[in-house]
Amino acid sequence: MPMPLLGYLIRRIAATIPVMVVVALFVFSLLYIAPGDPASIIAGDQASPAEIERIRQSLGLDRPFLIRFAEWSWQILHADLGTSIFSGLPVSSLIAQRLEPTFSLMGLTIVIAVTVAVPVGVVAAWRAGTMIDRAIMLFAVFGFSVPVFVVGYGLAYLFAVRLEWFPVQGYSPIAGGFREWLKGISLPALTLSFSYIALIARVTRATMLEVLNQDFIRTARAKGLGEGAVLFTHALKNAAVPIVTVIGLGIALLIGGAVVTESVFSIPGLGRLTVDAILQRDYPVLQAVVLLFSFIFVLVNLAVDLVYILVDPRVRL
């Protein structure tokens, strides 16, 4: 690896540390001031005041903010994410169980979205103003406008209930067989990819339209290159930076969409873990998951910056 690139990588990764510290402090403070009492939720609706107080004390929720924050920070510095208030299980195991479903869902979604959206966006720009372009843009508006859960219910009804091609719900680990894994994750990934396809297709079209009007494209055509080569070799490469940026930013959207998709298809992923932790006020789980998401987001941004170098030699570090 060239030295400038290595130095850049080290600087960027080091820069994530203050970001993570700020996120940690923010999340901890937010949870502290937010109303809600995990002891009451654990104890259940039929608990007496004495039972609730017993649980509150056992969880250490009656201790001052600074002490709790110091203890939590110390744990984090020792790579200990703590223990779930509810299940009593280590947060690291809970997260580990959820990584594969969420990464499967997000990974397949990105593959589907990029595979479909980029060619579709290129075609829409190439055939701008025609029925093909309008049809593609109509789909894009539809993809943006329809909520994820509506798409999910629609696809599940058609492909799972009526046609019985896929299961309605659940997740099969990849270790249990690729076919079962793919069968289980396909509908959720299709659902989640809808809005993502719309986003990438629109950006691809807009960027390609700009590039297709430039002189070098006219030159390429004038020298006798086929349309495929003009579009995908010359034009798309020059339009790649905004497209890569939106793919990277879209991962944040995916995290939000994954929460809904995981609930609709009953996938035990990080999104549902987050929602359950919020509803139950399971602070250790919530703090760890938010930290993890922010870390992933920082890494994705770093990856996007690195891809810039690959797709556009004009970008220098």
Place this chain on the structure above:
Amino acid sequence: MRRRDFIRGSAAGLAALAAPRVVLAQANRVLRYKPNNDLTVIDPIYTSVFVTRYHANAVFDTLYGQDNNLNPHPQMVEGHVIENDDRLWRLKLRDGLKFHDGERVLARDAVASIRRWARADAFGQALMAATDELDAPSDNEIRFRLSRPFPLLPAALGKSSTFVPAIMPERLAKADITRPLTEAVGSGPYRFVASERVIGQRTVYEKFADYVPRPDGRSEYTSGPKIAYIDRVEWRVIPDQATAAAALRKGEIDWFEDPISDLLPMLRGDPGIVVETINKLGNMGIVRFNHLLAPFDNPQIRRAAARAVSQTEMMQAVAGDTWSDDVGFFCPESPMASTAGLPIAAKEPDYAAIKRELAQAGYKGETITLLGAPQSPGIQLEAEILNDQLRRAGMNVDFVLLDFGNWLQRRNNREAPERGGWNALTTFLPGQELWDPAGHLGLRGNKLAAWSGWPDSPKLEALRDAWFAAGTEDARRAICRDMQLQAIEDVPYVPSGRWTAATAYRKGLTNVSRYIPLFYNLKLA
């Protein structure tokens, strides 16, 4: 790769995906059950949430069990002997009982388990208050030396409602009660498979091969022979109701515990699905006032406001068509229920008269902070009707909507509303919990130690004590009648009706238990 090859390959892949799954012949019978919530706490003594109770009844056995009328019968015990003017109980354990870790069930395990349970459970606390000494003189004998007769001892040790007196190994029973147990080792018909548990996805139980069913009696509810016909029970966590309904219709799950009423017509229309109400005791609606704060610290105002609570209106909003009104403080099917003093409110209350009554009682237009919780339809719908009823009675209501976590927290806040407290709320309890005074949270009058609302009623407490000591069923019924009349006077809460909910399962599932989901004695075709 050529384009044509790619298309051919993709089509073959899709066809493979779409092909029906080859069902392998399996000797094992697997039940896939969707509970009302995920099982997060596996310690039966740590929380009152329903799913933990279902878990407890699968994994743990109890010394006594309950028949379909909730009467106690010996279960883990062979029987008992009562001596010394009803002050000495000697319980003998059945032979051959084993825990899931392979160890024998010994009397000292039972003693430690009873002690742990009694620290959390109100019935258990009443039993221990009457107990001078609890010990295990031998491996199979549990001995209670009582300071006064406690004829309900088998009922206490056989209860199936919260908290279940689960028998566990001494090493677990003696663990710190302020921390939830993270190991579930019981001696029940099903073994908890911790290694397969994925929080938010599934909980797994397997038939316990060494379980020794009771050789005599009839299999009823939690008593008699408990036979595990199903080899493996998988709880599938499906948070979305529509998805769960589709999974049931497609056969991906066998039992959907809690379909919302909107889904019932669709499920009833499916010939492969049975929709029925297994828990005829249902849920009992409750309107709770805060006795610590004005204006509901005034019993006259509580009594006047209670007359505004039309159960008919409440139940029409909450339950559609499976409800009953004119219910009192005990579950209508309980022998402890009576019609004494009923109805508390008319079906169509005279709100003008109630308004005058409130004024005479000293109500001066103080703001009533009423809590609602949209995440819980039962609580929310009742709260909306109560909001309307109190307003029609001339009360000045501030209706505050909260998420369920906040609702629970605020409910436990004794401060004034401007400091996070409250004046009125609605909730409900299972009819089984309101069977008699033993576990009846709403009828306690022990002020700050009482359930949220904190009523102070020495007379109710005295009647409850007398009920535990009463020697006959008739005497207990008479006391419960007095308790109801006293409750109408003190208004610890206002009963707002009773409703039942349906469960749905695939045809082929038989012997579905009453009251709560149980997995033993259940058969899967």
